[in-house]
Amino acid sequence: MPQTRTGAPTISDVAKAAGVGRATAARTLGGYGYVSPQMQAKVLEAAEDLGYRTNALARSMSTGVTHTLGVIVADVGNSFFSGVLRGIADTARMHSIDTLVISTDESREKEISAINALINKRVDGIIISTAARTLAAAEHIAQARDQGIPVILVDRALPGLGLDEVVIDNRAAARDAIRCLIQAGHRRIAFVWGPPTPSRPTLRRELVDAASDNLFTESERLEGYLDALDDEGIPFDPSLIMTSEKTSEHAREEMLRMFDSPAAPTAVFCTESDAVIGALRAIRERGMRIPEDISLIGFDDNPWAEVMNPPLSMIAQPMHELGVQAARRLLTRIENTATAPERITLSTELICRDSVKSIGSRP
DSSP: OOOOOOSSOOHHHHHHHHTSOHHHHHHHHHTOSOOOHHHHHHHHHHHHHHTOOOOHHHHHHHHSOOOEEEEEESOTTSHHHHHHHHHHHHHHHHTTOEEEEEEOTTOHHHHHHHHHHHHHTTOSEEEEOOOOOSTGGGHHHHHHHHTTOOEEEESSOOTTSOOEEEEEOHHHHHHHHHHHHHHTTOOOEEEEOOOOOSSOOOSHHHHHHHHHTSOHHHHHHHHHHHHHHHHTTOOOOGGGBOOSOSSHHHHHHHHHHHHTSTTOOSEEEESSHHHHHHHHHHHHHTTOOTTTTOEEEEESOOHHHHHSSSOOEEEEOOHHHHHHHHHHHHHHHHHOTTSOOOEEEEOOEEEOOSSOOOOOOOO
């Protein structure tokens, strides 16, 4: 009496049904080594008939490949990172690769834990938007690299780490925004937000040095702001720079402080979505109108900016394309670890709407 097989079919079952050796079946189903096309066809047909499913863990242990990418970002709920993740996942899916995502809340400790978790999952490579501000703080990333794990930095660069980077031209984006405001006649332009400091820097060099200890994106945007002022010969005024903790509430408080100054700003450039929200709250609290009383340009264009009254001028980042380019670069790096690291820099677009008013030239 024939026995009824119980449980999932094994490689041995597939090999027997296909009339081939177990090693041939294992190579075919594991995707490694050479198997003739005729033998492959027999094994795959038998596997389908039996309902065999490849054990991904066993395959990864024999081939060293899991067809999985790890992604680490600061906040998956942030619309910017959501757009980047979509680009990564779309590109990975086109290559039949899965994506594991971990959010760190800008915590270095969580980032270290995330790196270790992805290494333990045997991912083929990692894309990370790091919270590290210095090379010393990025030791965990360097260790992953030294273990032979391809790592790509996205959005936030760390010069000197020796990794591929996919970023936008933050400096040019900020410079374009400030030039737009200057061309509209504004000379007192608030910058929200700048680097947090114990006390407000009075010298430009102090401010730039403080910014260099922060995230790459923030430092570059401040440099772009200063570039535009220099281009037009506008003196730098430290009182127009927000240097407190980076939250929407602190942005509101800093804007209120500036509004109470004898020489209040006539325009504000906000470098993050939360900075925009804080500035808008302060403007509403003072009963001011955009753009009649103050002009505003923000960073990270969002659908809500277009439906505001008035619609807000914003810098649009190529979020999806950042993810696409990061994933492509990682896949290339996985295939060839010997090539020199490179930086891929994407451009932004200033979306001009109705939140900037021309006030004529000012002395």
